[in-house]
Amino acid sequence: MDPITKALLLSWDLRIEILLPLTLLGAFQFVGWRRLRQRGAQRFANGWRLASYMTGLVVLIVALMSPIDVLSGHLFFMHMIQHLLLVMVVPPLLWLAGPFATGLWALPRPMRLRIGGWFQKKSGIGQIVALATRPGLSWLLYVGVLLGWHDPGMYSLAQGNGWIHDLEHISFFATAMLFWWHVIGAGPYLHRRLALILRVAFVLAVVPPNMLLGVTISLAESPIYPYYMNVPRLYGVSVLGDQTIAGLIMWIPGSMMYIATALVLVARLFINADKSKNASNQTGKILARRTPHPPRLATNE
């Protein structure tokens, strides 16, 4: 193997402050999942959900500690890949697992009931959380954070300070979790669930700002982020070439993720419509079978 590639593959930044909470979350999820299955809820606690959650955690670890993270300090396009993993891949994988309900089942019964009670629609905490995480606000936060951190000043600030860089990643991830919560429609159900057609619009509305940012970065004729002019270039990728690739990644695969999600939602819309049509046809037939013939009027024939 090429020694440079080998050195890169060995460059892991193992951070206990990331590993520990993620390991705990994974263990919690597994215990809850197992308990649910023992109680006969196999349909909810199925293998796919557990696999989805664990894959989400693994991708999160890869994004934050693998050579992707180490290289992101030198190559803008690697930083872009890291951000895409944080905002477009990990959150849907985690939400698809139904993590809230499963995680609750890892707790002892009294604690489960009490903490579960906090997230009821009528509870005080539930109402506050519901108010602070309304779909419109979540969308604005997601797009605002995405655009805000790509401002050259903010970007330089984050690259120059480890704390601010971590804050950048936390804000990306947190707002993405909020955004995808509404898209996936997972519990806790503090809001009225968005109709599928509204979810399609919710996702597609992110495409224009995302695309605009990607196009701006990829077509810029001079380096936007001066940070990358002060680091050694790897594999002979120039600063401008690196920037173009990063912009293209945001523009094309980034936008494709939202479009693909919208297509999945549209497919579900059609499947649901088909199901309800079949169900109403079935109901009609059953009713027709059960309805007695109109009684004949007694005649004196």
Place this chain on the structure above:
Amino acid sequence: MMKTVGRGVLFLLILLPLFLAARSALAHAGVGTQQINNLDLGAYRIWVWSDPEPPQVGIYHVAVALTTSLDDDPNGFAGKPILDADVVVEMQHQASGLLLILQATHADATNKLFYEAVFAPEQTGMWEIRVIVQGPDGPVQASYTDEVEPPAFPWMAVGGGLLALVLAAAGVVLYLYTGGKGTPQEKRPAR
């Protein structure tokens, strides 16, 4: 009552890793301050970073990146990383003349394309840091000066720890407070 206290302790134990994580995060903070940027040293180009910022008594990291210097590349952006160089870092206290010498290695660096040396300077004041690269064309060196300050009170660590404790206490209070209203009947797994 004992049961309630036990639950509170359990809750604190659950939150303890977060507190530890906050402390660990503090120890990790800082990506380094660039001290030398793309300096042409004949056969090489060199980049040097130091960490933490500001430097404090007890810990001083020096990270070095080396690439080949090409004649047709005046910007120094086309050179490949050099991984087999012999890199030594010297740290000399300007007032006392005390000299610390360490071999910079890939093993000490997070990014294995870099070389890193980890010093533990005990004296405050100005230090001269020299990075010496042994190559086929003889040794070349680059240097800079940096001021090491007395160890500062770890406000961030204490603040982070306190915040974690306040959050933990708030969780316990909330948990105990919401317990008196009766718990809903559990009929089936929550969705």
